[in-house]
Amino acid sequence: MKDATTPAPINLRHLLHDATQQLHAAGIEAPQREARLLVAHAARTDLAGLLRIDTLTDAAHARFAHMLARRLRYEPMAYIIGQTGFWSLDLVVSPATLIPRADTETLVEAVLDHLPDRNAALRVLDIGTGTGCLLLAILAEYPHAHGTGTDLNPQAAALASLNATRNGLAARSNMLCCNWADGVEGPFDLVLSNPPYIPHADLATLMPDVVAHEPARALDGGPDGLIAYRALARALPGLLAPGGLGVLELGIGQDGSVPALMRAAGLDVVEIRPDLGGIGRALVVKK
Structure with a gap:
């Protein structure tokens, strides 16, 4: 019984x-x-x-x-499970970083189209690397490329290193804790960045999953959402090799203001690529 x-x-x-x-x-x-x-x-x-x-x-x-x-x-599913997919990668995530979004894959697609030689020995920099998703996706597609990821948050830099190891890319990547590209020596063939770009006043309007759980420092772009882009416009001319590409993620409505900042810095705007929702998401500039 x-x-x-x-x-x-x-x-x-x-x-x-x-x-x-x-x-x-x-x-x-x-x-x-x-x-x-x-x-x-x-x-x-x-x-x-x-x-x-x-x-x-x-x-x-x-x-x-x-x-x-x-x-x-309203804790994000990715934080609860502890991982998420991005491009061809399996990434560990934590509240130290933003959760990679499918929209950001638009930047990877833009790079692949503008740099079609997959055997190129690219030197890559990813500013504000977070989980390392952008840098590691590019290294996975270009087997002879080497890259550096930077992040102001030491926990994020450590997480990006873990993801590099997890995806078999540690030997070709280096993750640094620093402010923007301070102390990083160029030039680079490709500079990537998904910077904070939400205007400060708009943070409170985001979904509760985001505003209550994802790191505000990785979201807050200042009063007009452009503080990070101004810093990038100052830095990119000195970081890029002649003919090098910068590929930056844009927020909604920034496909006019950010290209203007880059042109004022002496960079050529090559493309503004929309994501699947039709929003100008990937800005490609060239030195």
Whole structure:
């Protein structure tokens, strides 16, 4: 006879239904998918693996309950799971850095089109590297390239180093903790940056996932959102080799003001590439 004190198995279908309802009530997009991702992570499997199980262990259920509570407080899914995908990479993420977005992949696409020789021995700099996503995506596509990533936050620089190792790119990358490109010796064939570009007054209007959990220093572009671009305009002419490219991420509505800053610094504006939503996202400039 079954011991009356033995807890009943936790039915996966009922658990997913209840979690989906809670996430929906909290206003979280794609609540069913998010519920499945959380359960899969708690069960130490993937979405396909969920099809092969009907119940959760007590330990898995406890992990799930803890993660669901965090998500209902609008903590980003990537921070809860601890990783995310970007381009061809699997990246560790933490609250020390922004979570890489698909929009930022527009910069990688622009680089590949403007520098078509994949065997080029490029020297690359990524200013404000965060997780290292941009630099590491480029190194993965150009097997003879070497690069440096800089970040003011020592925890971010350490995380970028971890991601370089995780993706087999540590031997061709160097992550430094410094302000912008202070102490970095050029010239570089390619300089990348996804700088802080949200006008300060707009920070409070961002989604709660972002404003309450992602680092404000990596978002806040000052009163007009352009402080970082002014610094980049001053730095890029001295960092780029003749004919070198700068590829910068833009925020909404910045496809006029930022190119003007770069032209005033003596750089040629080569392209403003839109993301999938039609927003001018990747600014390509040339020395």
